[in-house]
Amino acid sequence: MSLTKTVCPYCGVGCGLLAGPDGTIKGDPDHPANFGRLCSKGAALGETIGLEGRLLTPKVAGRDAAWDDALDLVAQKFGDAIRDHGPDSVAIYASGQILTEDYYVANKLMKGFVGSANIDTNSRLCMASSVAGHKRAFGTDTVPAIYEDLEQADLIVLVGSNLAWCHPVLHQRISAAKAARPALKIVNVDPRKTATTGLADQHLRILPDGDAALFNGLLAHLADTDALDHDYLKHHVNGHSEAVEQARLTNPLDSGLSQEELDSFFALWAGTEKVVTVYSQGVNQSGFGTDKVNAILNCHLATGRIGKPGCSPFSVTGQPNAMGGREVGGLANILANHLDIENPDHRASVQAFWQSPTIASEAGLKAVDLFQACASGKIKALWVISTNPAVSLPDADGVAEAIKAVPFVAVSEINARTDTGDLADVLLPAAGWGEKNGTVTNSERRMSRQRAFMPAPGETRPDWLIISQVASRMGWGDAFSYSSPAEVFAEFVALSKATREFERDLDLSGFEEIDYDNLIPTQWPKNGQRFFADGKFFHADGKAKMLPIRAPQPQQRGTFTFNTGRNRDQWHTMSRSGKAPRLGAHLAEPYAEIHPDDAARLSVGEGDLVTLSNQYGTSVLRALITDRTAKQQVFAPMHWTRQQSSASWINNLAAPVVDPVSGQPASKMSQVTVKKYSASWYGFAASLDPIQPQGDYAAVARTLTGWQGEFAGLTPPADWEELVRSLLSLETGNASLMRDESTQQTRVAFHDGEKLVGLFYAASEPVTLARAYAVSLIGTDTSALQALAGRSGADQVDPGATVCACLNVGINTLREAIAAGAGSIEALGTATCAGTSCGSCKPELARLLDEARIPMAAE
Numbered sequence: 012m013s014l015t016k017t018v019c020p021y022c023g024v025g026c027g028l029l030a031g032p033d034g035t036i037k038g039d040p041d042h043p044a045n046f047g048r049l050c051s052k053g054a055a056l057g058e059t060i061g062l063e064g065r066l067l068t069p070k071v072a073g074r075d076a077a078w079d080d081a082l083d084l085v086a087q088k089f090g091d092a093i094r095d096h097g098p099d100s101v102a103i104y105a106s107g108q109i110l111t112e113d114y115y116v117a118n119k120l121m122k123g124f125v126g127s128a129n130i131d132t133n134s135r136l137c138m139a140s141s142v143a144g145h146k147r148a149f150g151t152d153t154v155p156a157i158y159e160d161l162e163q164a165d166l167i168v169l170v171g172s173n174l175a176w177c178h179p180v181l182h183q184r185i186s187a188a189k190a191a192r193p194a195l196k197i198v199n200v201d202p203r204k205t206a207t208t209g210l211a212d213q214h215l216r217i218l219p220d221g222d223a224a225l226f227n228g229l230l231a232h233l234a235d236t237d238a239l240d241h242d243y244l245k246h247h248v249n250g251h252s253e254a255v256e257q258a259r260l261t262n263p264l265d266s267g268l269s270q271e272e273l274d275s276f277f278a279l280w281a282g283t284e285k286v287v288t289v290y291s292q293g294v295n296q297s298g299f300g301t302d303k304v305n306a307i308l309n310c311h312l313a314t315g316r317i318g319k320p321g322c323s324p325f326s327v328t329g330q331p332n333a334m335g336g337r338e339v340g341g342l343a344n345i346l347a348n349h350l351d352i353e354n355p356d357h358r359a360s361v362q363a364f365w366q367s368p369t370i371a372s373e374a375g376l377k378a379v380d381l382f383q384a385c386a387s388g389k390i391k392a393l394w395v396i397s398t399n400p401a402v403s404l405p406d407a408d409g410v411a412e413a414i415k416a417v418p419f420v421a422v423s424e425i426n427a428r429t430d431t432g433d434l435a436d437v438l439l440p441a442a443g444w445g446e447k448n449g450t451v452t453n454s455e456r457r458m459s460r461q462r463a464f465m466p467a468p469g470e471t472r473p474d475w476l477i478i479s480q481v482a483s484r485m486g487w488g489d490a491f492s493y494s495s496p497a498e499v500f501a502e503f504v505a506l507s508k509a510t511r512e513f514e515r516d517l518d519l520s521g522f523e524e525i526d527y528d529n530l531i532p533t534q535w536p537k538n539g540q541r542f543f544a545d546g547k548f549f550h551a552d553g554k555a556k557m558l559p560i561r562a563p564q565p566q567q568r569g570t571f572t573f574n575t576g577r578n579r580d581q582w583h584t585m586s587r588s589g590k591a592p593r594l595g596a597h598l599a600e601p602y603a604e605i606h607p608d609d610a611a612r613l614s615v616g617e618g619d620l621v622t623l624s625n626q627y628g629t630s631v632l633r634a635l636i637t638d639r640t641a642k643q644q645v646f647a648p649m650h651w652t653r654q655q656s657s658a659s660w661i662n663n664l665a666a667p668v669v670d671p672v673s674g675q676p677a678s679k680m681s682q683v684t685v686k687k688y689s690a691s692w693y694g695f696a697a698s699l700d701p702i703q704p705q706g707d708y709a710a711v712a713r714t715l716t717g718w719q720g721e722f723a724g725l726t727p728p729a730d731w732e733e734l735v736r737s738l739l740s741l742e743t744g745n746a747s748l749m750r751d752e753s754t755q756q757t758r759v760a761f762h763d764g765e766k767l768v769g770l771f772y773a774a775s776e777p778v779t780l781a782r783a784y785a786v787s788l789i790g791t792d793t794s795a796l797q798a799l800a801g802r803s804g805a806d807q808v809d810p811g812a813t814v815c816a817c818l819n820v821g822i823n824t825l826r827e828a829i830a831a832g833a834g835s836i837e838a839l840g841t842a843t844c845a846g847t848s849c850g851s852c853k854p855e856l857a858r859l860l861d862e863a864r865i866p867m868a869a870e
């Protein structure tokens with residue numbers, strides 16, 4: 012079978028893939044992002060391309076509808092709102108996961124034809140502080156570095172980035188570089204110990220938001236030790252004295268680090284010419300995010316360490332097309348093609364090119380403000396495209412209410428059920444990854460083609476077409492008469508040419524003559540090009556700017572700082588990764604990492620549930636007691652939604668506090684109180700059919716044999732069998748129930764004929780039984796007696812929670828192999844196969860080996 016060259020739909024590394032409609036996925040050896048490598052999510056993509064859960068027809072008010080009717084309705088409702096309440100009464104909220112062509116068309120429609128800049132995207136939650144920091148320092152939103160810099164550096168500082176889980180192939184590239192050249196030093200700046208920390212020579216466990224104090228301290232140190240590049244500063248940088256002066260007023264101990272840690276980091280940074288500082292959401296998602304970005308950029312500018320081989324600041328993008336979205340101007344405060352909405356010449360030029368009736372002349376509403384405007388009734392028609400704001404925005408329950416308050420809501424989705432789609436008046440079925448064509452740009456400015464390798468199922472259509480068809484119905488058919496994504500791309504490139512008089516970084520001349528269908532992965536402005544080594548920046552005087560940064564004072568609050576982020580094997584609101592059983596098995600339940608001392612103080616034991624709460628909401632999560640998180644901090648992943656859990660989506664705890672410059676929410680900095688959840692019973696279920704997340708606490712996940720669910724209740728049910736039948740949606744089937752009043756244990760098995768279709772165990776304490784074993788029984792002819800025993804049979808060893816998702820190797824299997832003498836990652840691979848496929852689990856294998864080597868010190 013011939014495989015199609017395409018790119019991964021997940022993270023901003025932008026790995027090239029070879030994919031086939033039978034689910035075959037291989038790393039593309041020719042793609043310069045990954046050279047054939049893959050991570051666990053990429054490798055499991057084949058499990059996510061089935062049609063289960065897909066939205067295949069348009070829906071109006073929950074009923075199947077014809078495309079024409081759905082499109083007419085969207086056009087009419089948008090048109091009515093604009094006529095009655097003006098262009099700013101409508102809005103689009105889009106995503107770094109649509110393709111450049113989709114994004115270009117959406118932006119053109121809103122800014123050029125509707126005449127409002129009320130088009131913002133989930134990049135506001137993701138890259139906005141980096142965009143703003145770049146613009147303040149460089150005059151443009153430019154990423155100077157390229158991936159090769161990671162291999163050429165002598166020091167890599169990873170700030171607020173869990174690269175091992177979130178950009179796994181970059182992590183693999185760095186690991187390989189370090190293995191080949193152990194002199195390469197790695198420093199990890201993160202309040203939490205993560206899988207990434209394992210690779211680091213130094214872990215700087217700062218206080219939340221301690222980054223500006225750290226980098227201001229570094230700048231003052233560089234100035235004090237005469238480590239600045241005075242020549243570069245003189246010719247190419249403004250503002251250096253003010254920045255250094257302000258940095259000297261900062262006490263670097265405010266970062267929460269010790270003097271020794273600071274001294275050794277400062278000396279290492281100052282003494283190493285080739286430094287790459289990689290930063291991500293621990294920097295961006297903060298009330299001081301833009302300042303944190305500029306505190307980092309200041310140090311690179313002050314030393315001229317920018318845009319040279321192995322030497323640069325490097326903001327890595329999260330989503331596959333976060334960078335493409337920035338190029339086409341898909342944020343409320345920028346214009347297309349890196350032009351400025353505030354600049355009348357830029358506006359006039361873009362309007363002339365589009366031949367549009369109008370052009371938005373000022374910034375529109377940024378994400379958090381946009382949904383507040385929904386709540387207050389200002390927005391009359393909203394169109395959400397490829398994002399799930401009712402889960403991913405802060406104050407998520409408030410956002411869900413705000414969406415409900417909008418008179419007309421359209422949602423373009425690939426899935427029939429999402430928390431946001433459930434609130435829509437009209438659902439528009441989009442063709443998804445593997446079914447549509449277009450381009451994406453990765454973290455190093457490289458554009459690659461996403462290519463279809465399957466037909467678009469049902470009535471789904473690509474997003475650029477859906478948007479164009481609505482635009483045509485609003486009366487702008489001539490400007491939106493595209494017949495292919497290639498035409499849209501050509502117009503995007505032509506706009507770049509038409510506006511070339513405005514000097515800036517984005518230059519697409521290399522794409523003017525390309526063969527769109529056969530586009531090979533290409534960087535702008537050209538392959539291998541870095542920015543700024545020549546000292547040429549894009550502020551009016553051609554210089555860069557260092558900014559005086561005031562570092563925030565550390566605060567003692569008496570509550571917990573609520574840090575949030577990601578798991579290795581899940582993607583955002585699980586809309587794709589949640590379909591892959593292999594991925595569901597790694598960290599199958601929503602959890603909160605809590606320090607052992609805090610857990611002891613709150614009487615929280617292993618396996619207990621905890622309630623996190625504050626003025627915005629409440630979440631119930633499994634306590635994961637670990638010193639990976641610091642005292643007075645809890646960490647939880649963002650992935651669980653109302654579709655998989657009854658009480659565990661976490662953004663209803665996130666305060667809608669934003670960075671004043673970028674408008675990016677401080678998604679990692681809310682305050683919560685934590686207490687033990689007083690469950691009267693805990694339960695676990697495995698089932699052939701989907702399990703409904705209902706009741707006080709429920710969290711469900713895909714398994715290799717069907718589904719599994721974790722449950723807890725505040726009061727015991729009157730009838731266990733009735734409860735379990737409703738949880739497992741089992742109206743028929745033969746129930747065998749076992750209840751032991753003395754131990755308060757209940758066990759129920761359901762058979763369909765001989766076949767075991769459901770299993771449920773409940774107890775007054777957290778259920779400790781072997782989950783993987785119970786899951787493995789589903790669909791087999793296991794008898795009720797054996798299933799209810801719930802223990803591993805003599806010939807069945809419980810593998811435990813999955814560590815290696817590719818080859819399905821559990822933690823117990825690995826611990827046994829270590830006990831039997833496997834003392835290295837390679838030896839574990841030989842003994843168990845773990846880590847021998849994509850390698851994403853190697854950081855966790857290393858941690859297991861470390862745990863076995865160093866017994867936990869008694870505290």
Ligand SMILES: Nc1nc2c(c(=O)[nH]1)N[C@H]1C(S)=C(S)[C@@H](COP(=O)(O)OP(=O)(O)OC[C@H]3O[C@@H](n4cnc5c(=O)[nH]c(N)nc54)[C@H](O)[C@@H]3O)O[C@H]1N2
Nearest residue numbers: 171172173177219220291292293329330576577579582583
């Ligand atoms: N597996 C997986 N990979 C993904 C994604 C996914 O959903 N799943 N999503 C993609 C997307 S869109 C994005 S944006 C990226 C995000 O990639 P990352 O930014 O690497 O991921 P996060 O887990 O959000 O946060 C990174 C780290 O910031 C730390 N942190 C919290 N507060 C602070 C602070 O004040 N200072 C510092 N220095 N660190 C802090 C957290 O402890 C966390 O370990 O991942 C991309 N890749």
Ligand SMILES: Nc1nc2c(c(=O)[nH]1)N[C@H]1C(S)=C(S)[C@@H](COP(=O)(O)OP(=O)(O)OC[C@H]3O[C@@H](n4cnc5c(=O)[nH]c(N)nc54)[C@H](O)[C@@H]3O)O[C@H]1N2
Nearest residue numbers: 133136137397398399403423424425441575583584586678
């Ligand atoms: N607390 C906390 N909150 C966070 C973060 C955090 O670290 N902590 N991180 C933030 C960041 S960085 C990000 S990027 C966001 C991500 O948050 P979201 O963007 O809300 O998350 P996704 O689940 O990726 O949503 C994408 C949706 O698009 C749909 N979709 C997929 N492909 C297509 C397509 O081709 N067309 C259409 N029309 N739809 C499609 C999917 O089914 C899914 O429902 O979350 C943010 N929220």
Ligand code: SF4
Nearest residue numbers: 019021022026050053
């Ligand atoms: S690192 Fe993994 S998730 Fe990211 S693009 Fe590559 S294969 Fe996809």
Ligand SMILES: [Mo]
Nearest residue numbers: 136137329330
């Ligand atoms: Mo993101």
